[in-house]
Amino acid sequence: MASDKLRVGFVGAGGIAQGAHFPGWQALDDAEIVAICDIKEETAAKAAAAAGVAKKNIFADYNEMLEKVELDVVDVCTPNCYHKAPVVAALNAGRHVIVEKPAATSVAEVEEMIAAKNRAKKLLMIAQSMRFGGEALAAKRFVDAGGMGDIYWAQAELLRPRGVPAWGAFISKEMSDGGPCYDLAVHVLDLSLHLMGFPEPTRVSANIWLEISDKPSIMKHDPKKFTVPDELAAGFIRFENGACISLATSWAVNAPGGTHKVFLAGTKAGMSNPPLTIVREEYGMLTNATAQVLPESGIKSHSEEIRQFAEAIQTGGPSPVPPEQALITQRILDGIYESAAKGREVKV
Ligand SMILES: NC(=O)c1ccc[n+]([C@@H]2O[C@H](COP(=O)([O-])OP(=O)(O)OC[C@H]3O[C@@H](n4cnc5c(N)ncnc54)[C@H](O)[C@@H]3O)[C@@H](O)[C@H]2O)c1
16 A cells, blocks of 8 residues: 555546545545546546645546556546446556446456456445445345345336436447446346345346437436437346346336335335335234434445445455446346347346
């Protein structure tokens, strides 16, 4: 380690970096942001000023940053299609890496990242922030204590009726590859899999639609820039242990309102999140219990994910979200697009 504090360099210093990752690192006494790389000069300068980074440590090329600055950690917050290259470069340079979700945009890319991580013997964490909110942490405790019994079905849904993003790279095929599947479904899919213990997926049947993305959306996107293949996706995923997930996600659908839920059916209980609700049969009644007080109340998910990553580095612990889990998620995401293209169920 270069100093007592973890020295952090960013690749990609836009919305999520400045809005969520900066505060996460800045809340830690034993970490400091010391370098910024962004291909947009103005973004890099603004981010460096916000993080208190010296001018000499502002870069447009991450290879130069890796060469010139002693770093412990590289935090990659570039658009989806530009995750793999800086992640592999940073691991090859012997740094620990945290990268935004989705890990990458194909199974082959995630496999390349895993190989680089194994060669480097460094930690690689995928920033699946939804796992680190108070309710998700409590849900995991309940599952791990056996409260659910065997989980055999999940509904993972994140639907926005008219919520096509207007900023960043989200709607660009070239920069993001996919639409709500990569932006939204990856969150609820990851949380479902995490709570289910990452069973082995076997088959996916899915469809994607592009019907109304030119309609007005609350974020006022420019339909001419919309080049990703999906505005709505729905699928059914089968697992080796017999469990299944029903998945639905959208940026645009004529639905009565938005939905955001992970519902799990277990042999001992049901669980819906958020809000965290436990459903159990007790004393002859099927009852719903909602948590009134959580030890993690008020916790910020992105800050907690970064705190846990820093702790794992310092204690030599495992990655809080290892890329091997993201590989399972990516197999399913690849399966969704493949099944939609072929019009039938596919093996994953
Ligand atoms: N976890 C969440 O809740 C959440 C929320 C928003 C975005 N994200 C993810 O974060 C990532 C970035 O999204 P964003 O909203 O911050 O986008 P953004 O466009 O605001 O920021 C991305 C930045 O990366 C820079 N960049 C692109 N290529 C680069 C390169 N090769 N080297 C250096 N910089 C480069 C861009 O100039 C831009 O400033 C995406 O993968 C997205 O899925 C996650």
